Amino acid sequence: MAVIAGRAAALERAAPADEPVGTHSRTRAVVGHLALGTLGVLCAFPIYWLYATSLRAPQDIYSLAPLPWPLSAQSYVDAFRVLDVGGLLLNTTVMAVLIALGQLLTGLLAAYAFAAWEFRGKSLLYLAFVATWLVPFQVTMLPNYVLLSQLGVLNTIAGVVLPSLCTALGVILLRQHVQAFPTELLEAARLDGRGSWSTLWTVVVPNLRPALAALGILLFVNAWNEYFWPALVLQRSNAVLQLGLRSFMGTEGNDWGPMMATAGMACLPVLVLYLVLQRQIVNGFVRSGLK
Amino acid sequence: MFVELDAPAPVAVRAVPPPSRSARLRRAGRSLVPYLYLAPGLVLLGIWVYRPLVQTGQLSFFSWNLLPTTPMVPVGFENYERLFTLPEFGTSIWRTVVLVLGLLPFTVVVPVAVGLLARRVRGRAAVIYQALVFAPLLIAPVAGAAVWQWLLDPRSGAINQVLGTTTNWLQEPGPAQLAIIVITGWHVLGFAVLVVAAGLAGISDDYAGAAALDGATPGQVTRWITLPLLSPTLVFLVLMTVLLSAQWSFPLIDTLTNGGPAGATTNVYYLLWDYGFHSFDAGLGAAAGVIFFAGFGVIAAALVALSDRVTFHDN
Numbered sequence: 001m002a003v004i005a006g007r008a009a010a011l012e013r014a015a016p017a018d019e020p021v022g023t024h025s026r027t028r029a030v031v032g033h034l035a036l037g038t039l040g041v042l043c044a045f046p047i048y049w050l051y052a053t054s055l056r057a058p059q060d061i062y063s064l065a066p067l068p069w070p071l072s073a074q075s076y077v078d079a080f081r082v083l084d085v086g087g088l089l090l091n092t093t094v095m096a097v098l099i100a101l102g103q104l105l106t107g108l109l110a111a112y113a114f115a116a117w118e119f120r121g122k123s124l125l126y127l128a129f130v131a132t133w134l135v136p137f138q139v140t141m142l143p144n145y146v147l148l149s150q151l152g153v154l155n156t157i158a159g160v161v162l163p164s165l166c167t168a169l170g171v172i173l174l175r176q177h178v179q180a181f182p183t184e185l186l187e188a189a190r191l192d193g194r195g196s197w198s199t200l201w202t203v204v205v206p207n208l209r210p211a212l213a214a215l216g217i218l219l220f221v222n223a224w225n226e227y228f229w230p231a232l233v234l235q236r237s238n239a240v241l242q243l244g245l246r247s248f249m250g251t252e253g254n255d256w257g258p259m260m261a262t263a264g265m266a267c268l269p270v271l272v273l274y275l276v277l278q279r280q281i282v283n284g285f286v287r288s289g290l291k
Numbered sequence: 292m293f294v295e296l297d298a299p300a301p302v303a304v305r306a307v308p309p310p311s312r313s314a315r316l317r318r319a320g321r322s323l324v325p326y327l328y329l330a331p332g333l334v335l336l337g338i339w340v341y342r343p344l345v346q347t348g349q350l351s352f353f354s355w356n357l358l359p360t361t362p363m364v365p366v367g368f369e370n371y372e373r374l375f376t377l378p379e380f381g382t383s384i385w386r387t388v389v390l391v392l393g394l395l396p397f398t399v400v401v402p403v404a405v406g407l408l409a410r411r412v413r414g415r416a417a418v419i420y421q422a423l424v425f426a427p428l429l430i431a432p433v434a435g436a437a438v439w440q441w442l443l444d445p446r447s448g449a450i451n452q453v454l455g456t457t458t459n460w461l462q463e464p465g466p467a468q469l470a471i472i473v474i475t476g477w478h479v480l481g482f483a484v485l486v487v488a489a490g491l492a493g494i495s496d497d498y499a500g501a502a503a504l505d506g507a508t509p510g511q512v513t514r515w516i517t518l519p520l521l522s523p524t525l526v527f528l529v530l531m532t533v534l535l536s537a538q539w540s541f542p543l544i545d546t547l548t549n550g551g552p553a554g555a556t557t558n559v560y561y562l563l564w565d566y567g568f569h570s571f572d573a574g575l576g577a578a579a580g581v582i583f584f585a586g587f588g589v590i591a592a593a594l595v596a597l598s599d600r601v602t603f604h605d606n
Contacts, residue, residue: 025411032409033416039405040423043481047426049449050438062447106332113328125329132340134591136538138560139580142350142567143343146357166335196324225431227542232568242433246546249437256441263434270429278422285428286485 050267054260061257075257076265082258083244085265092224092240093269095157099164099223104216107170108178112200114171115178116186126175133168137228148233159233160240164226170219177211178204217277218284221270241266344584350577357573370578379554380579383562390472390558391536397476398483398532399525406487407513421488425481432478432542439474440547464555467548471556474547475540483528490524491517526598534591537561559583 056063057072079085113119114126144163145154153159181204189199205212230240238244245266248259274281351370355363374380412420427435442449443460451457460466498520499512507515518525537560544550550557550565557565563583566576 028408029411032412035405035408036412036417036420036424039401039480039484040420043425043427043477044423046435046438046442046477047430049442050434053438053441064449064452106335109328110332113325117325119322119325122325125333128341129332129336132336134534134588135340135344136560136584136587138538138541138563139347139584140340140343141563142357142573142576142580143346144339145567146359147338147343149359163339166332166339168336171332196328221429225429227432227545231542231545242431245431245433245437249433249440249546254440254444256444256447259437260441263431263437266431266434267429270431271426274422274426274429278418281429282421282425282485285425285482286489 047267047271050260051264053256054264056257058257075261078255079258079261079265083247083262085241085244085262088239088241088244089265089269091157092242092266095160095230095240096220096223098157098161099226100216100219102161102165103167103170103219104174104212106166107174107215108200108205108212110171111174111178112196112204114175115181116196129168129171131168133172141228141232145232153233155234155237155239157239160226160229164223164229167219170215173215174208174211177208181207214277214280214284217273217281221273221281224270347577347580347584350573351581353574353577355573356571357567358571366574370574371582374575374578374582379557379562382554383557383559386468386556387537387558389468390475390540391533393469393472394476394479394532394536394539395529397472397480398528401480402483402487402528403518403521403525405484406491407517410491421481421485424484427477428479428481430478433546435474435478436543436546439470439477439543443470461547462552464552467552467556471540471543471548474543475536479539486524486528487521490521494520522602523598526594526602530591530594530598533594534587 052066052068053061054075055068055071055073056075057070058074060068060070060072110129114122148154148159148162151159151162153162185203185207186199189203190196194202225242227242230243231246234240234243238247241262245259245262248255248262350363352365352367353363354366354370355361409417409420440461443451445451445457445459445462448460450460458466460470494517498516502512502516503509537558540558541560541564544556544558544561545564548556550561559579560583563576563580566572566579
């Protein structure tokens with residue numbers, strides 16, 4: 001956060017006063033607006049088209065009119081008839097919340113250990129966490145699939161959640177935050193006679209609440225959009241939105257209206273979160289890299 | 292929250308700790324504390340990352356069809372030998388290279404060009420543009436695949452109607468690979484744009500100002516000052532693209548083309564999936580996994596080593 005925050009501050013600090021005033025800088029500003037604006041419209045168009053199609057009346061589906069008019073909720077009605085959208089939403093939410101909370105908890109505990117203690121093998125153990133970031137799912141999927149089937153959790157939400165309870169991402173990001181935490185406070189808590197466990201929950205966590213919330217949202221979005229594990233584990237039940245949506249696809253003569261309606265509903269929770277918390281989500285993603 | 296929970300070890304400070312056996316035990320217990328906090332994460336990663344990694348290595352020397360009832364037969368290096376004789380192994384690597392090269396414009400060229408052009412765009416407008424450019428990253432890959440399937444539909448899709456073409460984008464080899472590249476690029480572009488913007492914002496304006504005083508043109512400033520200072524960011528983006536392209540495109544391939552038509556969109560990770568869960572050839576899939584993992588590891592190490600030489604840091 002520090003890096004981006006610093007850069008954001010630099011962005012605001014750079015005063016326009018030291019720029020040459022005149023037509024040249026105005027042209028540059030126009031070009032800049034045009035470049036970014038065009039890119040923005042191009043990027044957002046498919047999303048707009050998704051919702052536009054989902055709101056057209058069934059007989060207007062093939063229309064190219066930019067505005068869906070007259071509006072119709074028929075596609076959503078159809079989607080609800082074909083799929084148990086409520087159940088899928090519930091399953092997906094439960095899955096994403098459990099994964100996000102699990103990663104947050106394991107990440108917090110590990111980050112606390114790395115930040116508050118010096119111990120033997122510290123850098124090696126940190127490397128053991130970070131290195132997992134480089135192991136692609138596809139390389140480990142066969143043995144994991146076999147283990148999940150031995151545990152009897154194939155085709156259950158638990159089967160999706162269990163392998164995802166700890167990631168390098170959570171540990172790396174939280175370590176930065178806990179490390180930035182003033183050591184004097186930890187020391188003071190220790191002198192008060194608090195154990196390390198109670199220090200964690202009464203001193204560290206309350207002070208890290210904004211960072212934890214931002215990371216939690218990032219992890220939730222990642223888990224919500226996760227495709228690979230659910231596709232592997234829930235092969236027969238299609239119990240989450242991503243897979244329910246997939247069941248609409250692939251056949252000739254797609255039913256575009258309900259398909260777009262389902263896709264729209266699969267994205268809506270994340271997009272709403274994004275509208276409300278744009279800055280935190282963007283910062284989280286830019287800092288964390290992409291995986 | 293203020294309830295004192297059982298701490299793993301007491302930390303009460305005594306004025307003079309008695310040098311007894313219990314104190315020594317307690318000190319040993321205290322040095323255990325950080326390991327206890329690490330344990331949950333380490334155990335989980337051990338079970339779900341390191342154990343399967345080792346097992347994939349073992350599995351690559353066996354022949355097995357994933358059924359618990361059939362025994363695993365040791366076959367030595369046969370899986371590896373078979374792998375190198377299969378033409379699809381080589382072509383999947385080649386297609387991955389094409390995918391990475393095709394994505395570089397989306398992850399490096401366009402973000403840098405737009406970033407340089409739009410350096411002076413700030414305030415509310417910049418926030419809105421950012422929001423638009425970034426939004427595709429938050430769209431679930433399957434939903435993105437769904438809307439692009441609709442846009443690319445040969446008969447009624449918006450793209451063919453606007454272009455006046457009848458291309459069957461997802462069913463013809465060349466267009467299918469192009470479509471996968473463009474859709475993957477659309478998903479990750481916003482991320483790259485923001486990373487470049489953050490990188491540019493971190494470059495002090497003083498250098499450009501000094502160079503301008505010396506009579507440097509804006510083009511010269513970009514070429515000799517801005518881009519070198521941006522090089523760590525660029526290396527990071529190239530590294531991400533090389534290592535993760537095949538993973539980014541995986542959900543799109545699995546939902547849109549299933550690796551087809553005729554294997555035209557099968558990259559290395561899709562080939563692993565295919566071996567494991569379509570042909571149920573666990574040994575072959577594991578052998579391919581080992582090769583790809585090692586290959587990507589070597590490439591990553593080489594890129595990191597190279598980046599230390601070519602990047603320029605503003606100290």
